[in-house]
Amino acid sequence: MPVTNFDFKEKYRYQNGFDAYLESEAVSGALPIGHNSPQKPPLGLYAEKLSGTAFTAPRHENKQSWLYRILPSCSHPPFVEAKQGGQEPVLEQSPAKLHYIPNQLRWDPFDHESDTDFVSGLRLVAGAGEATLKQGLGMYIYAAGKSMDAHSAFYSADGDLLIVAQDGVLDIRTEFGWLLVRPMEIAVIPRGVRYQVLLPSGPVRGYALELYQGHFQLPELGPIGSNGLANARDFQAPVACFSEDHGSIALDGPNSYTITAKFNNTMFETKQPHTPFDVVAWHGNYYPYKYDLGRFNTIGSISFDHPDPSIFTVLSAPSDHVGTAIADFVIFPPRWLVGEDTFRPPWYHRNTMSEFMGLITGAYDAKKGGKGGFVPGGASLHNVMSGHGPDAASYEGARNAELKPQKVGEGSCAFMFESCLMVGVTDWGLKTCQKVQEDYNEHSWGGVKVHWKRLPEGEKGVSHLL
Numbered sequence: 001m002p003v004t005n006f007d008f009k010e011k012y013r014y015q016n017g018f019d020a021y022l023e024s025e026a027v028s029g030a031l032p033i034g035h036n037s038p039q040k041p042p043l044g045l046y047a048e049k050l051s052g053t054a055f056t057a058p059r060h061e062n063k064q065s066w067l068y069r070i071l072p073s074c075s076h077p078p079f080v081e082a083k084q085g086g087q088e089p090v091l092e093q094s095p096a097k098l099h100y101i102p103n104q105l106r107w108d109p110f111d112h113e114s115d116t117d118f119v120s121g122l123r124l125v126a127g128a129g130e131a132t133l134k135q136g137l138g139m140y141i142y143a144a145g146k147s148m149d150a151h152s153a154f155y156s157a158d159g160d161l162l163i164v165a166q167d168g169v170l171d172i173r174t175e176f177g178w179l180l181v182r183p184m185e186i187a188v189i190p191r192g193v194r195y196q197v198l199l200p201s202g203p204v205r206g207y208a209l210e211l212y213q214g215h216f217q218l219p220e221l222g223p224i225g226s227n228g229l230a231n232a233r234d235f236q237a238p239v240a241c242f243s244e245d246h247g248s249i250a251l252d253g254p255n256s257y258t259i260t261a262k263f264n265n266t267m268f269e270t271k272q273p274h275t276p277f278d279v280v281a282w283h284g285n286y287y288p289y290k291y292d293l294g295r296f297n298t299i300g301s302i303s304f305d306h307p308d309p310s311i312f313t314v315l316s317a318p319s320d321h322v323g324t325a326i327a328d329f330v331i332f333p334p335r336w337l338v339g340e341d342t343f344r345p346p347w348y349h350r351n352t353m354s355e356f357m358g359l360i361t362g363a364y365d366a367k368k369g370g371k372g373g374f375v376p377g378g379a380s381l382h383n384v385m386s387g388h389g390p391d392a393a394s395y396e397g398a399r400n401a402e403l404k405p406q407k408v409g410e411g412s413c414a415f416m417f418e419s420c421l422m423v424g425v426t427d428w429g430l431k432t433c434q435k436v437q438e439d440y441n442e443h444s445w446g447g448v449k450v451h452w453k454r455l456p457e458g459e460k461g462v463s464h465l466l
């Protein structure tokens with residue numbers, strides 16, 4: 001019987017820090033001292049390096065970790081393309097197959113699923129770029145009703161996956177240790193890291209963003225100073241935790257482990273007789289982490305006007321152009337609005353960036369909830385230059401509101417994946433899911449009223465009217 005080293009009290013210990021250089025030993029003495037790859041690493045372990053950037057990336061960008069494990073991860077037969085059980089491919093993201101449309105789109109809450117696990121329940125809704133070129137991103141919905149098999153693990157060679165838990169708890173076992181991710185928490189699993197998602201409290205549904213290029217960073221704080229928004233110490237990384245099952249069992253025996261790889265948005269599988277979760281110790285700055293959105297230190301205007309939503313950026317994945325993100329992860333948490341002589345909800349706007357939004361819980365101050373509205377588990381996409389803003393009712397409400405200090409978003413949290421790239425929608429997102437709200441425009445802006453008041457002809461200040 002395989003044994004594991006974890007004790008449940010210990011299971012959810014974390015180490016704190018964003019982009020920190022961390023180390024963790026499940027057995028003391030497992031980490032070599034002053035060496036990364038000694039001739040014989042301690043305890044008979046193998047040393048394995050996991051690189052998240054080119055070896056030669058500058059120091060401030062360089063990301064790597066050293067794993068000390070019972071067997072190296074290359075010890076498996078070749079991968080073969082996984083059968084999809086007659087299903088249409090749901091992750092394929094060739095730009096030719098995406099629908100690029102200027103319409104504003106909104107989706108009703110995506111269905112819960114009972115037969116899928118985290119991996120088979122991933123659906124690509126929209127994306128930009130190409131995983132093979134390490135450019136762009138994919139936006140996903142996941143819905144799962146069962147845990148991944150205890151003898152399985154998944155990794156993606158395509159990018160770093162940012163998971164936004166919306167409904168249900170994810171207990172994520174990674175090569176680096178465990179992360180418990182609840183609604184209102186996010187996790188980032190870097191490219192290549194193997195993991196397994198268990199569902200300790202039933203079905204789950206949520207959103208995810210896969211970043212094909214670079215890595216998430218904390219946004220610059222500029223004049224805000226040295227603290228605020230998401231603080232580095234609130235990001236939590238796992239502690240090392242391993243299983244001992246190093247393959248006395250036949251490859252196809254009941255205890256063999258299936259490793260699924262997402263490679264250019266196609267699933268491949270292999271089976272190996274030993275557990276992939278055999279990392280006894282690790283050190284480095286390339287590791288999975290989680291963050292509780294409740295810890296976000298929200299900052300806003302205390303005088304007038306509605307600031308750009310960039311002040312709510314939790315994590316940012318920059319493009320090569322300073323200040324322009326391939327993906328910003330932005331949240332709209334509960335906050336006080338005190339602006340004087342100000343239209344307090346988001347303004348009407350058109351943006352060179354694309355805006356994909358989801359709702360974790362509650363209601364969003366610029367949009368009605370309820371049936372046919374913007375609802376938890378649903379989504380919206382306002383693509384490059386697609387005009388949008390408060391629906392007519394929210395506009396009238398805010399235009400006439402008494403401007404006393406007001407707490408908005410109590411018990412609620414919306415979020416946005418904002419990208420400098422034009423986003424295409426998949427067939428699944430546009431048709432198969434059957435969640436697109438046909439009357440989104442009419443429902444939101446069909447009722448916007450004319451408030452324009454023409455001054456009487458000849459009155460001072462009137463120049464000319466055609």
Ligand SMILES: O=C(O)Cc1cc(O)ccc1O
Nearest residue numbers: 308309345346347355366388
């Ligand atoms: O469109 C949206 O609802 C997101 C958004 C919010 C905001 O406060 C300002 C700009 C913006 O795009």
Ligand SMILES: [Fe+2]
Nearest residue numbers: 349355382388
């Ligand atoms: Fe917007």
